[in-house]
Amino acid sequence: MQKAHLYEAIFLFNHGMDEAVRGLERLKRAPDLDAATVDRTRVLFEAERADMNTHFCNNVEGAEGSDASDASNFDKRVREFEKENLDAVKVYEDVQFVEERRRKAGQPPVVRFLTPAEQKRWKRPDSSKSEGAGDKGGNGVSQSAAKDNKERKSGPQKRRASAS
Numbered sequence: 027m028q029k030a031h032l033y034e035a036i037f038l039f040n041h042g043m044d045e046a047v048r049g050l051e052r053l054k055r056a057p058d059l060d061a062a063t064v065d066r067t068r069v070l071f072e073a074e075r076a077d078m079n080t081h082f083c084n085n086v087e088g089a090e091g092s093d094a095s096d097a098s099n100f101d102k103r104v105r106e107f108e109k110e111n112l113d114a115v116k117v118y119e120d121v122q123f124v125e126e127r128r129r130k131a132g133q134p135p136v137v138r139f140l141t142p143a144e145q146k147r148w149k150r151p152d153s154s155k156s157e158g159a160g161d162k163g164g165n166g167v168s169q170s171a172a173k174d175n176k177e178r179k180s181g182p183q184k185r186r187a188s189a190s
Contacts, residue, residue, distance in 0.1 A: 029086070036082050043075045 054064040
């Protein structure tokens with residue numbers, strides 16, 4: 027955490043310089059002081075601040091490990107995390123792959139993907155409104171979901187009957 031102390035020190039330096047510049051601005055309004063002298067002093071303060079910040083930025087990397095090294099370690103950890111965790115697109119692709127394999131094996135689908143026309147008609151349920159008791163079947167599944175399940179289950183039976 028040594029690097030954090032360095033950044034804190036440059037922050038405090040810049041904060042102090044800000045306070046000094048504000049003080050100079052107040053002094054500039056004093057009737058007994060020459061405003062041009064105060065402006066020249068302010069410019070010198072700002073130049074010194076810029077020199078110190080430049081020196082800090084150019085040399086802080088050598089003080090405690092390199093930021094490039096930190097960034098590369100972070101990138102490596104992110105890539106490992108992404109390999110272990112699936113995003114929504116990857117899950118969708120995996121499900122499509124499994125369903126295609128089931129179809130080729132002659133097994134009924136477990137998941138049905140909506141066609142573009144069905145996607146347009148599909149409405150996301152509003153979580154703020156609860157569904158009425160009449161919308162649910164006996165097992166808590168909506169009537170339309172129960173119908174889809176019934177059609178899916180009856181589909182292979184019809185194929186078997188026609189194959190015999």
